[in-house]
Amino acid sequence: MTTCAPLLELRNLQKHYFLRPNLLGKPTATVHALDDVNLTLSAGETLSIVGESGCGKSTLGKTVVRLHQPTDGQILLDGRRVDQIGGAELKAFRARVQVVFQDPYSSLNPRIRVRDTLSEPLHNFGLAKDAAAVTQRVEELLDMVGLPRDAAGRYPHEFSGGQRQRIAIARALSPRPDLIVCDEAVSALDVSVKAQIVNLLGDIQKKTGLAMLFISHDLAIVEHLTHRVAVMYLGRVVEVGNRREIFGNALHPYTRALISAVPQPDPMNKTRRKLLTGDVPSPIAPPPGCRFNTRCPFATDLCRAEVPVLRAVGGTHQIACHYDNLVEAAA
């Protein structure tokens, strides 16, 4: 990775959802979907966001691509703020930041042909001069994602789940973006198809040099394709590091628990699992102090009182824990 300014930077990003406003328009409850998220992503890099269901991963993805408006904080693309822009600026932003969704069945309009799905961004962003240029680009995109060229004239229902996800990826690639947000992009696919799509994403990144924000709960796949990992818990980032730092030397007790829960293919290689008990607390009323303190086996009074901030612990490794290595210290 180069040391120049990051492609994408999130500063203190916050997203709250306000529930059931009362008669005076004041919300009766607030969902803390994202709180104080600070992350950077360099050009050509893959950053994975991992965590349990409901930890705010998908909200993060949707906020980054400006499908949801952040409540507070900043989003910077190439050092320029993009969280408040609209109109022509927003359009230029959309051409650079694309998204692939989880469900390949509902993410494509069933009533329009693949050609029209793929050319829609070209028309909207004014990226094709004439019909011939559109056709050429559509064929190029189909080649890129490994679909036959005659797919252009067909409807989404004629394709399998994996093929549909290839179409969705082609749509995202269509305006030649710098960043693609993959929101659980392979989670709904069969294992064999999942591997194909993951490899396809890797190949495309090598060829085009685009950056990826890969949102997933599948640690095995994340380990296979990512450069860096950010672990989220209940709307906060608890640990960030490169692949080796996270998978080889996780320091946060939550990350440890997540990694130990990954199924091991070798039955002889029995690791001691540090399984978590209890459920994730409600994001409407997150616990005070460290949000993990209700499930952390090592929680102290400090954890229940003060919110730990994300701090560097050597290299690119950062954790949001009051202690340097709670798991080892307790063992």
Next chain:
Amino acid sequence: MDTPTQALPPLPDLFPPQPRRGKVRRLIVQHPSIVIGGSLLVLIILLAIFANWLGTVDPYKIAPAKRNRLPSMDFWFGTDTLGRDIYSRVLYGGRVSLFVGVSVAFLATVLGLVTGLIAGAYRRLDAIIMRLMDGLMSIPPILLAIALVAAIGGSVLNVILAITMAEFPRMSRIVRGVVLSVREQPFIDGAIAAGSTMPKIIIRHILPNIMGPIIVQATYICSAAMITEAALSFIGAGTPPSIPSWGGIMNEGRMLWQIKPYIILFPAVFLSVTVLAVNLLGDGLRDALDPRSATRL
């Protein structure tokens, strides 16, 4: 003793090959109500269109000498108190009913689509538009139609306008409902990310995906409009009595219905069968266009 390598009995065929059937045959088997409703409706439409060539006489021609005749070979449905041929009047009267039904269905669909799409797509206008629709829906359709016809005069066009005003809020609500469910689909988010603006998303992505329920609702509005038109004519507040219409013929036969029931019977049967045909068609289309049903047209 049997050897263990004895051949196993053949497994029963779980999915025996279906006999090949033609498209028409399959349609009849899978969606009988579309076929029955559609054929009846086509038959009635043809009767109304080709009324001139179907053994009719001038429906306006008064013949005092031949009044109140029973149905016979000369007068298939009998004659009314002015001696007019009821068969001819029923066939010509069908034109009014069908024209009102189709026009109201079309106009209500267009109005309902415009208001429903705006309400569903732009959340800020949603509450305002829907409260207006609630207001319109709280007035009984026949009462609203009577008031409008009384205010702007009785003509077929005014009847159509009056019934449309009463019927389109229902279409508007349905359109809004399906728009709200479609806009939650990820492909709408995908279109936003692809740079499409709201008007383009509505036309390209939402509209084609909501046509099923709208077509079905349009058929129900069509049949409701025909009934309302007949009711308005029956109470003398709708189509002017000079134009024969099913409700009007029934109104004229009202005085004598205990001694000459056939005057009311024939237009009533035609109205009932037409409404039944349209409703059958609508029911069949609802089943056929429902994305959850496995077999589609």
